[in-house]
Amino acid sequence: MSTVRGARERARIEVTAAIKDEARRRLAAGGAADLSLRAVARELGMVSSALYRYFASRDELLTALIVDAYDSLGSAAETAEAAALTAGAPPRARWIAVCEAVRGWALAHPHEYALIYGSPVPGYTAPLDTVGPASRVANVFIGILRAAYEGRGLALPPLPAALRSEALRMTADFAEGLPPEVTAALVASWAQLMGLVSFELFGQFNRVVEERGAFFAHAAGQLAHSVGLPAAQPAG
Numbered sequence: 001m002s003t004v005r006g007a008r009e010r011a012r013i014e015v016t017a018a019i020k021d022e023a024r025r026r027l028a029a030g031g032a033a034d035l036s037l038r039a040v041a042r043e044l045g046m047v048s049s050a051l052y053r054y055f056a057s058r059d060e061l062l063t064a065l066i067v068d069a070y071d072s073l074g075s076a077a078e079t080a081e082a083a084a085l086t087a088g089a090p091p092r093a094r095w096i097a098v099c100e101a102v103r104g105w106a107l108a109h110p111h112e113y114a115l116i117y118g119s120p121v122p123g124y125t126a127p128l129d130t131v132g133p134a135s136r137v138a139n140v141f142i143g144i145l146r147a148a149y150e151g152r153g154l155a156l157p158p159l160p161a162a163l164r165s166e167a168l169r170m171t172a173d174f175a176e177g178l179p180p181e182v183t184a185a186l187v188a189s190w191a192q193l194m195g196l197v198s199f200e201l202f203g204q205f206n207r208v209v210e211e212r213g214a215f216f217a218h219a220a221g222q223l224a225h226s227v228g229l230p231a232a233q234p235a236g
Helices: 002-030 037-044 058-086 091-108 110-117 128-134 136-150 161-174 180-201 212-226
Strands: none
Touching: 002 037, 002 058, 002 110, 037 058, 058 091, 058 110, 058 128, 058 136, 091 110, 091 136, 091 180, 091 212, 110 180, 128 136, 136 180, 161 180, 180 212
């Protein structure tokens, strides 16, 4: 019985992967708004009732694709930070390495990036299942900043008095161990990072920025400075 069960599980994994792959192809062709289980089933030569045994709805399939995309991006960021840390890079260099990894992943996976950071999908509300995977890249940045702060290699950015209570709330919610000044700067830099990536990916830099790799590297250094990581500091 265990052999039969194992074969069924392998078959289910293979079919699930095929469904996701076809859904990604449809995302690339027409965007998330055009994704439907019937269309995916038709392309795979399945009856739609069979596909519903794997995903109960379009939203469930969409959630699976979103979680996969966040996990893939998170893995890229974590791998880049681990490599920089192993090489003895200081927090600033680790920060920039993660920024570069985010850009590199987005350029290699434009449609998946658009799914998680593009326009919201009409009629779809992301469930709590997506929160953990969506937090992976931010958690890498938080870890870098926490290491720098504990190693006294972090300068506190300015924080207006009007934002202090909000910065304290954000720190308590998701950045425990960081000063509120750094948390506020981190959120702003995260938004700016994704804006840089989105501008490049979606064409807003056309006829504006030609040397995009060099421009991005410079901007990533500026973002590092904005969160309190100076250009020269000891390893953290």
